Amino acid sequence: xxxxxxxxxxxxxxxxxxxxxxFAGDKLTINMGPSHPATHGVLRLNLxxxxxxxxxxxxxxxxxxxxxxxxxxxxxxNQFIPYTDRLDYIGPVHNNVTFAMAVxxxxxxxxxxxxxxxxxxxxxxxRLQSHLLGCGVYxxxxxxxxxxxxxxxxxxxxxxxxxxLTGARFTTSYTRIGGxxxxxxxxxxxxxxxxxxxMEPVLDxxxxxxxxxxxxxxxxxxxxxxSKEDAIAYGLTGPNLRASGVPLDLRKDAPYLGYxxxxxxxxxxxxxxxxxxxxxxxxxxxxxxxxIRQAIERMPDxxxxxxxxxKIFAPRKEKILTSMEELIQNFMIVTEGPQMxxxxxxxxxxxxxxxxxxxxxxxxxxxPYRMKIRSPSFCNLSIxxxxxxxxxxxxxPVILGSLDFVLGECDR
Amino acid sequence: xxxxxxxxxxxxIRESLDHSAYNCPQAELLGFLKALQEQxxxxxLMDVTAIDHYETSPRFEVVYxxxxxxxxxxxxxxxxxxxxxxxxxxxxxxxxxxxxxxxxETYDMLGIHFEGHPDLRRILMWDGYPYYPLRKExxxxxxxxxxxxxxxQARTDVKVMPAPMMGGPFHAGQEGTMRSREPRADDExxxxxKKKAANQATEATPRxxxx
Numbered sequence: 009x010x011x012x013x014x015x016x017x018x019x020x021x022x023x024x025x026x027x028x029x030x031f032a033g034d035k036l037t038i039n040m041g042p043s044h045p046a047t048h049g050v051l052r053l054n055l056x057x058x059x060x061x062x063x064x065x066x067x068x069x070x071x072x073x074x075x076x077x078x079x080x081x082x083x084x085x086n087q088f089i090p091y092t093d094r095l096d097y098i099g100p101v102h103n104n105v106t107f108a109m110a111v112x113x114x115x116x117x118x119x120x121x122x123x124x125x126x127x128x129x130x131x132x133x134x135r136l137q138s139h140l141l142g143c144g145v146y147x148x149x150x151x152x153x154x155x156x157x158x159x160x161x162x163x164x165x166x167x168x169x170x171x172x173l174t175g176a177r178f179t180t181s182y183t184r185i186g187g188x189x190x191x192x193x194x195x196x197x198x199x200x201x202x203x204x205x206x207m208e209p210v211l212d213x214x215x216x217x218x219x220x221x222x223x224x225x226x227x228x229x230x231x232x233x234x235s236k237e238d239a240i241a242y243g244l245t246g247p248n249l250r251a252s253g254v255p256l257d258l259r260k261d262a263p264y265l266g267y268x269x270x271x272x273x274x275x276x277x278x279x280x281x282x283x284x285x286x287x288x289x290x291x292x293x294x295x296x297x298x299x300i301r302q303a304i305e306r307m308p309d310x311x312x313x314x315x316x317x318x319k320i321f322a323p324r325k326e327k328i329l330t331s332m333e334e335l336i337q338n339f340m341i342v343t344e345g346p347q348m349x350x351x352x353x354x355x356x357x358x359x360x361x362x363x364x365x366x367x368x369x370x371x372x373x374x375x376p377y378r379m380k381i382r383s384p385s386f387c388n389l390s391i392x393x394x395x396x397x398x399x400x401x402x403x404x405p406v407i408l409g410s411l412d413f414v415l416g417e418c419d420r
Numbered sequence: 421x422x423x424x425x426x427x428x429x430x431x432x433i434r435e436s437l438d439h440s441a442y443n444c445p446q447a448e449l450l451g452f453l454k455a456l457q458e459q460x461x462x463x464x465l466m467d468v469t470a471i472d473h474y475e476t477s478p479r480f481e482v483v484y485x486x487x488x489x490x491x492x493x494x495x496x497x498x499x500x501x502x503x504x505x506x507x508x509x510x511x512x513x514x515x516x517x518x519x520x521x522x523x524x525e526t527y528d529m530l531g532i533h534f535e536g537h538p539d540l541r542r543i544l545m546w547d548g549y550p551y552y553p554l555r556k557e558x559x560x561x562x563x564x565x566x567x568x569x570x571x572x573q574a575r576t577d578v579k580v581m582p583a584p585m586m587g588g589p590f591h592a593g594q595e596g597t598m599r600s601r602e603p604r605a606d607d608e609x610x611x612x613x614k615k616k617a618a619n620q621a622t623e624a625t626p627r628x629x630x631x
Binding site for chain 2: 069073075077082114116241242243256262349352355365377386390394419
């Protein structure tokens with residue numbers, strides 16, 4: 009028989025506390041980024057550390073600043089569309105749609121139902137693209153590599169669909185002011201349906217892998233909590249705001265593209281921590297799939313461009329080649345840009361990352377006088393100094409992953 | 421709309437194609453925005469920016485877009501800045517902490533000094549950059565400046581020069597032959613044409629015998 013013998017090791021806590029001053033060292037300043045895998049692009053954080061605790065965090069942005077607003081003042085509205093691809097380059101087609109709608113609002117132009125439905129379908133596909141990437145790399149940031157493989161397999165299928173629709177996987181440039189670049193190809197809707205049908209069980213699998221995973225749970229629950237008041241005070245939008253319990257979704261609250269005719273729910277979080285942001289994004293993907301199914305079911309026939317948009321939307325190619333009037337019109341649109349009235353508009357749409365807004369000041373003609381891009385990632389990142397303060401340094405990548413930002417849009 | 425105008429006599433109606441918009445003088449701005457935020461439900465500050473009305477006075481206008489999470493409406497408030505070359509405006513960081521970065525960006529791009537801002541420095545361009553790029557007199561091509569900041573030179577005594585503009589530090593240039601733009605290309609030890617063929621010929625045979 010072995011006898012259990014108790015060995016007294018004294019009070020470890022008391023000894024640790026006594027030695028605390030002895031071990032208290034200098035504060036350490038480290039640079040996280042701009043080339044760090046967890047900063048998702050070129051974000052740099054100036055972290056001041058006391059041991060493993062973050063005392064202060066100063067985000068340094070602007071590494072991807074290309075002066076989009078200055079460029080916009082020097083080119084026509086249609087010429088700016090390719091630049092919008094490079095804002096949120098994870099779901100580029102949504103930026104195209106938001107920009108086109110902002111300019112159409114300035115022109116007071118209504119696009120036909122088919123155009124709206126195609127745009128809506130594209131927006132939801134972009135949301136899936138963005139959230140699949142967001143959730144995949146978020147998993148990776150917390151140490152769960154496998155989820156990334158699942159989401160990227162699904163995401164790849166979406167980009168194949170995008171390539172078929174627009175000719176490019178990422179740089180879609182699909183919309184035009186007053187319509188689209190082209191109609192959807194034959195049989196494309198069926199292929200979209202097939203892809204989203206295959207995606208739903210994968211989302212369930214991801215849920216099984218991660219949502220109730222103990223390690224993931226420990227790393228995210230109670231980490232990076234954003235209160236309702238803070239979320240509003242810092243101008244957060246999108247899934248980050250909804251995870252904090254504010255039921256604001258522009259698709260529901262200020263509907264555009266006919267979102268009011270679709271049946272979908274807006275998931276909101278209860279605690280506003282990193283785990284809630286994960287759950288909100290996962291649920292949003294399911295809702296998006298539901299919207300895509302409804303959109304495919306009721307895709308209307310008809311024109312995919314506004315026919316009466318003279319001086320704005322270029323006429324059809326066959327008409328340009330046969331009619332003098334249309335040839336002149338096309339020439340004017342290409343050289344001078346789509347002609348807009350003077351005035352100011354501000355249009356916001358619910359992008360995958362949050363509310364993307366375009367504030368356009370026009371003095372007439374085909375070039376904006378001033379265009380401000382209100383990017384959701386910029387606002388969502390502005391809470392970072394407050395959020396990281398006092399957290400553990402190992403939690404910083406988790407917080408960054410849960411905010412799901414993209415620097416192309418933040419820096420513009 | 422009329423209610424607001426009756427209650428705040430200093431407001432002027434601003435032309436707008438969509439949301440209700442008002443002009444508000446700087447002196448009344450903070451009180452008015454506070455009333456909008458606390459009493460009228462415009463709690464979400466969506467955007468802060470400015471417009472450069474080149475060659476008119478007042479030259480700069482700060483523009484705020486607020487959104488109400490209860491009525492789901494936007495409102496646009498514009499306020500002219502005092503001073504045309506060194507424009508000044510009041511900071512609203514005390515009302516919305518989120519205005520911090522917006523105001524830093526507006527300062528960075530248009531050079532508007534926000535009084536009462538806790539930490540007004542550049543955000544997209546680097547510290548020490550001498551221009552305000554979104555002003556109308558700034559050319560699209562930009563001006564060439566020393567990179568990145570005087571501070572680095574003062575600390576390390578090393579003048580930092582810009583990388584050659586050939587696509588960035590991680591990119592090979594596009595002009596000339598591969599050999600001239602990529603010095604490593606001069607090293608031919610790895611060239612497939614010359615050595616691999618010989619290696620394969622000598623190594624391939626013994627391996628096959630082993631099997």
